[in-house]
Amino acid sequence: xxxxxxxxxxxxxxxxxxxxxxxxxxxxxxxxxxxxxxxxxxxxxxxxxxxxxxxxxxxxxxxxxxxxxxxxxxxxxxxxxxxxxxxxxxxxxxxxxxxxxxxxxxxxxxxxxxxxxxxxxxxxxxxxxxxxxxxxxxxxxxxxxxxxxxxxxxxxxxxxxxxxxxxxxxxxxxxxxxxxxxxxxxxxxxxxxxxxxxxxxxxxxxxxxxxxxxxxxxxxxxxxxxxxxxxxxxxxxxxxxxxxxxxxxxxxxxxxxxxxxxxxxxxxxxxxxxxxxxxxxxxxxxxxxxxxxxxxxxxxxxxxxxxxxxxxxxxxxxxxxxx
Amino acid sequence: xxxxxxxxxxxxxxxxxxxxxxxxxxxxxxxxxxxxxxxxxxxxxxxxxxxxxxxxxxxxxxxxxxxxxxxxxxxxxxxxxxxxxxxxxxxxxxxxxxxxxxxxxxxxxxxxxxxxxxxxxxxxxxxxxxxxxxxxxxxxxxxxxxxxxxxxxxxxxxxxxxxxxxxxxxxxxxxxxxxxxxxxxxxxxxxxxxxxxxxxxxxxxxxxxxxxxxxxxxxxxxxxxxxxxxxxxxxxxxxxxxxxxxxxxxxxxxxxxxxxxxxxxxxxxxxxxxxxxxxxxxxxxxxxxxxxxxxxxxxxxxxxxxxxxxxxxxxxxxxxxxxxxxxxxxxxxxxxxxxxxxxxxxxxxxxxxxxxxxxxxxxxxxxxxxxxxxxxxxxxxxx
Numbered sequence: 001x002x003x004x005x006x007x008x009x010x011x012x013x014x015x016x017x018x019x020x021x022x023x024x025x026x027x028x029x030x031x032x033x034x035x036x037x038x039x040x041x042x043x044x045x046x047x048x049x050x051x052x053x054x055x056x057x058x059x060x061x062x063x064x065x066x067x068x069x070x071x072x073x074x075x076x077x078x079x080x081x082x083x084x085x086x087x088x089x090x091x092x093x094x095x096x097x098x099x100x101x102x103x104x105x106x107x108x109x110x111x112x113x114x115x116x117x118x119x120x121x122x123x124x125x126x127x128x129x130x131x132x133x134x135x136x137x138x139x140x141x142x143x144x145x146x147x148x149x150x151x152x153x154x155x156x157x158x159x160x161x162x163x164x165x166x167x168x169x170x171x172x173x174x175x176x177x178x179x180x181x182x183x184x185x186x187x188x189x190x191x192x193x194x195x196x197x198x199x200x201x202x203x204x205x206x207x208x209x210x211x212x213x214x215x216x217x218x219x220x221x222x223x224x225x226x227x228x229x230x231x232x233x234x235x236x237x238x239x240x241x242x243x244x245x246x247x248x249x250x251x252x253x254x255x256x257x258x259x260x261x262x263x264x265x266x267x268x269x270x271x272x273x274x275x276x277x278x279x280x281x282x283x284x285x286x287x288x289x290x291x292x293x294x295x296x297x298x299x300x301x302x303x304x305x306x307x308x309x310x311x312x313x314x315x316x317x318x319x320x321x322x323x
Numbered sequence: 324x325x326x327x328x329x330x331x332x333x334x335x336x337x338x339x340x341x342x343x344x345x346x347x348x349x350x351x352x353x354x355x356x357x358x359x360x361x362x363x364x365x366x367x368x369x370x371x372x373x374x375x376x377x378x379x380x381x382x383x384x385x386x387x388x389x390x391x392x393x394x395x396x397x398x399x400x401x402x403x404x405x406x407x408x409x410x411x412x413x414x415x416x417x418x419x420x421x422x423x424x425x426x427x428x429x430x431x432x433x434x435x436x437x438x439x440x441x442x443x444x445x446x447x448x449x450x451x452x453x454x455x456x457x458x459x460x461x462x463x464x465x466x467x468x469x470x471x472x473x474x475x476x477x478x479x480x481x482x483x484x485x486x487x488x489x490x491x492x493x494x495x496x497x498x499x500x501x502x503x504x505x506x507x508x509x510x511x512x513x514x515x516x517x518x519x520x521x522x523x524x525x526x527x528x529x530x531x532x533x534x535x536x537x538x539x540x541x542x543x544x545x546x547x548x549x550x551x552x553x554x555x556x557x558x559x560x561x562x563x564x565x566x567x568x569x570x571x572x573x574x575x576x577x578x579x580x581x582x583x584x585x586x587x588x589x590x591x592x593x594x595x596x597x598x599x600x601x602x603x604x605x606x607x608x609x610x611x612x613x614x615x616x617x618x619x620x621x622x623x624x625x626x627x628x629x630x631x632x633x634x635x636x637x638x639x640x641x642x643x644x645x646x647x648x649x650x651x652x653x654x655x656x657x658x659x660x661x662x663x664x665x666x667x668x669x670x671x672x673x674x675x676x677x678x679x680x681x682x683x684x685x686x687x688x689x690x691x692x693x694x695x696x697x698x699x700x701x702x703x704x705x706x
Contacts, residue, residue, distance in 0.1 A: 041353055054417075055458060057430030060336070064389060064434070077355055077388045102443045102471045103706075126429055126465070 002316065009312045010210035011200055014247070015297050016305035017238045018191060022182045022298045024231040029177060039170070040078040046166040055127035058094065065090040084163070088155035092148070095121035095134060115148040175299065182295035189239060190252045193293030194286065199247055206245035218313050259283035326447075326693035328410045329505070329585060329631035329657025330397060332390040332438075337414075337431045340422030341516055351386070352425045358386045381665035390434045394442075397660055400669035408445055410657070410697075411435055412476040412505060415451035415459070419481040421516040432462070436470045444706045447697060449476040449505055454489030463493065467502060473697050474503035479564040482515030484537050484547075486572050491540040494577045500700040501581050501625075507565055508617060509586035509632065512662075514561045530560050541572040546611075567616040574623050581625040583655060583696065588613030590633035593642040618646070621653045627696055630676075630688070631657035635666035640679040647684045655696060656688040 067090035592614035
């Protein structure tokens with residue numbers, strides 16, 4: 001049983017390392033294909049879904065607010081990500097500012113507490129739907145006078161939860177390019193999902209080395225294996241390390257040529273030197289299936305594999321402590 | 324303390340998606356780098372023609388993302404002279420059948436309100452009204468009574484008639500409180516879109532039943548009724564919305580209504596040069612002079628007109644001067660910034676026109692008349 005766990009752990013470790021390469025290439029692709037811009041539009045659309053209707057447009061006000069606008073550069077008008085605290089500060093300020101009349105002085109502003117201004121400001125939002133949403137952010141209890149921080153904390157909580165929800169939607173939209181990149185990585189690095197199971201099963205040294213590395217990373221609580229490197233460097237580091245462990249991963253055009261000569265599983269005509277047309281076709285199909293399988297597993301993403309690794313380590317430690 | 328009674332600050336984010344009939348227009352708002360680069364590239368070839376140069380200058384402002392940025396352009400044109408005051412006209416373009424804007428009408432109002440807080444003595448907001456917006460009157464009341472807006476902007480070419488039955492409550496409210504209305508009275512400007520995509524490129528467009536058979540609270544002028552039946556070409560039909568004759572039945576019912584018929588009917592009707600109109604072969608336009616019609620409506624106690632957009636044509640300065648002489652208390656100064664940027668820069672418009680009329684006339688139309696026009700029961704003392 002521990003041997004099987006070690007094997008599964010090392011398999012997950014290989015895919016964690018490879019998923020990291022895929023993720024870094026995806027980031028690069030996003031940067032150069034205008035997808036970061038699409039991410040900005042996606043973020044705005046999702047916020048508008050929650051905070052804008054036909055009677056009000058809080059998102060437009062938020063994006064103009066200095067807390068958010070100041071983080072933009074040059075011709076940029078939309079952020080690709082917003083910090084929860086900045087969002088809370090901006091939303092709080094916009095709602096509270098609605099109570100401030102034209103020509104109000106600084107003295108007028110401090111005459112009422114910030115939290116009270118926020119509560120009064122909600123009534124001045126044009127949309128009943130938005131008002132209801134904003135009231136739901138108030139902390140329980142009737143006296144909100146001194147609860148500005150509690151209100152902001154509630155806003156941050158809502159924002160973080162909402163961002164987590166929409167990141168799922170964003171990931172779904174990213175699945176296609178992620179698969180294409182994963183397939184390309186699998187083909188370039190010769191990651192054959194079918195043969196990797198076998199290779200790793202027979203390579204005890206690699207299993208042990210990967211197990212040790214993952215145990216160390218789990219203890220540190222970080223899945224970042226190689227920090228601050230560009231995709232090319234990351235790819236080199238990972239393949240170098242896996243090669244050292246004896247795993248046949250890395251650029252190798254020979255595998256395509258090998259398909260022309262490999263006779264398995266069509267061994268019937270042992271006398272013939274060539275695997276024949278169907279043999280060659282099958283070899284290529286098998287290779288392609290291997291790459292697709294590897295791509296599908298890499299597409300699961302580093303967080304998924306990191307989660308699997310942690311679960312296996314936990315499972316193993318439970319077994320050890322029972323002993 | 325002069326007033327410019329007719330300026331627009333809306334940005335590309337406030338324009339609906341199929342603005343000018345081109346689907347995807349508003350999406351340009353999400354491509355600021357692309358639009359900036361395109362304008363920069365066009366600027367390189369702009370010097371070949373003055374008209375083209377002006378068009379690029381107009382596009383440069385029109386492509387700005389925020390009204391605050393447009394306002395900065397305006398302030399720069401007036402050399403940051405804080406004595407100048409501006410009537411800023413918002414427009415409800417959410418119902419012109421051109422799709423959604425990146426930022427809807429309410430965002431436009433909130434932005435102007437935020438600007439008013441920043442420039443309380445310079446900005447005098449007018450809130451747009453469209454009878455197809457069920458929340459329109461409430462928005463007007465809320466904006467005027469709580470957000471320091473001073474008046475209401477009507478823009479009938481977006482697809483409604485001034486005599487529409489849903490306008491009655493607005494007129495009653497405006498007359499009761501002497502709230503100033505500003506309405507578009509010129510054949511130019513933007514118009515409601517037909518139901519067809521790329522409609523602007525097609526000769527014949529579908530005219531909706533609601534437009535063909537409107538319900539009026541005060542009657543439909545005979546001449547307009549005739550055209551609603553006869554006009555089949557959208558290019559001509561759309562002018563029925565902005566025809567000044569539409570205000571006759573309205574003013575009969577609300578004789579104390581304070582309303583400015585902007586653009587004085589259009590410079591095309593001044594100087595009696597109707598060549599362009601005849602070329603269009605629109606019966607709706609050729610039979611009567613809109614400038615004369617506007618003048619005839621000035622007999623009502625609280626009806627005003629302004630000279631906005633006409634100022635780029637020096638040929639009409641004499642007509643305008645005569646108009647001020649004839650109705651000294653009824654003419655307001657306005658430029659129609661930034662629409663006029665495609666004709667002439669703002670500074671030049673003001674400077675040239677200032678030189679064409681007397682100091683008394685200038686003072687009358689930039690100070691006395693605007694102050695009277697802006698005063699309502701909600702705003703007795705202007706800042």
